[in-house]
Amino acid sequence: MRILVTGGAGFIGSHYVRTLLGGGYPGCEDARVTVLDKLTYAGNPANLDAVAGRFRFVRGDICDAGLLADLLPGHDAVLNFAAETHVDRSIAGAAEFVSSNVTGVQVLLDACLAAGVPRVVHVSTDEVYGSIAAGSWAEDAPLDPNSPYSAAKAGGDLLALAYARTHGLNVSVTRCCNNYGPHQYPEKVVPLFVTNLLDGRPVPLYGDGLNVRGWIHVDDHCRGVQLVLERGERGRVYHIDGGTELSNRELTAAILTACGASWDMVVPVTDRKGHDRRYSLDDSLLRSMGYAPRVPFAEGLKATVEWYADHRDWWAPLNRPAPPARPGS
Template sequence: MRILVTGGAGFIGSHYVRSLLRGAYPGWEGARVTVLDKLTYAGNLANLAPVADHRDHRFVRGDITDARLLADVVPGHDVVVNFAAESHVDRSIAGAGDFVTTNVLGTQRLLQAALEAGVGTFVQISTDEVYGSIAEGSWDESEPLLPNSPYSAAKASGDLLCRAYHRTHGLDVRITRCSNNYGPYQHPEKVIPLFVTNLIDGHRVPLYGDGRNVREWLHVDDHCRGVQLVLEKGCPGEVYNIGGGVELTNVELTERLLAAFGAGWDMVVRVPDRLGHDLRYSVDSGKIRAIGYEPRVDFGEGLAEAVKWYRDHQDWWRPLKEAVR
């Protein structure tokens, strides 16, 4: 089995690659993995260092918008798992162009390359943000796409292209939409590692607006197991929500992180709310649970482990944090 993992040097993609090469998914031992990654600020070869010398791992630096490169790299692979994306909402608000280029055009070119190469299965990694915001209840996969940020709009467009390639060309495309991820190797611009690394350094943490925004939290390992389950047992053309089942307001999350450092609310600075800030995300994961998914990582334990990881791996995150200042 040959698997192409695009965006495989990023936070979630690299976790999937490390898990796959370490034999975490029974029956996939010996799979040959090609990682294709542009190595933007969010892609980091250090994320792949634990498996860099694995005999079944090959790294290719490149962009999924490069049709010529894809024509060379994609053939011979049985599966494509597309993690490649511009993903930070704040950056998409500051400038949407890169998000449209990568998340829309890049997805289309990767789909076309997979079609032409006769790839067996294409798994598109998407986000719950494509649904918009929900005041109560949870979204199932039949909900309309109502994105509110340039990032989520670009991801929704990529999802629609995936649907079109399945319906028009018969390409076996499966889409996953996850809730907010956390865990080791997450870039320090994201909220949990941002707060943790600030608190490690004795700096205050920025809380948007009134902090009432609600997110559903999912450990990266549970997410990647869900992706693998969709690859193994999902159906062509279908969408699968992957949620962690733990919903917290940003105030509640902040309280937990402050407690982990024995810090008080004097370490919080209120900042103006994000433009178009979605109030609440919540997904119904019943569809993927029906094929065997169940989150395993307790949020309290996972958060404590993440805090410890950032304490113990300051050589990994300090250069990244300096680079974005």
């Protein structure tokens, strides 16, 4: 089986590749893998060092139709992890998000059609639904995105579903809650807070800290994606959830504890524009197919903190957001 993984040098895509080539998905031990990655600031070839020499790497953009036309023929499946993903960056400038998350998806889907790729999985996010006050979204919930990032992801999702219905492309869409784990670029809250605290720097807490998110270890997310690749249906959406909902204050407390730090390291900052209050996914469909998260949050967070503590050489050179000023400083 030949598998093309777009965004395969990023946080989630590289975890999928390492697990696949490490024999983590039974029946796929002999898979031949092509990684396509643009290597933006969040893409890092070092994320794939553990499986170096066992895959083909192509540096390129999913918006490059000519490249895809040359690359895709002969592949049995495409997993699209490629995306611009950071909400704050999308608020500052949306153009790259529309390019990657909408136009890039359209170009990739067209190329999959032309090459006759038998199976495609498009990886998305719970943020496309907007905010939910109570209960959890099912896969047929209406989309109501509030940030440029989530709006662009919603556009890519709708294109994928339209290609399934219009062209018969065998594409499924996965939507997942917030991921954490090793190799995550330290602009997202978990690695940002952990690396700041390891450096003795304060961490920023948006607003009142009561915004709620679901959390999943990246390994559980990738296992869900693999299950959808193997057993998902054309034109269907599948939720992947980790079974842990936390407010940002609760998450901050957990990170402080894991890092041996106290609340005096937390600096309140002005809330993000359009900050959704709560996300929550109903993943009963995927659970009915045999999925269940395996990594308890406390254990996964502890292991994640240990990974960053042991891999300073990986994250120290990266351009992290500036730490907030402490009160009175």
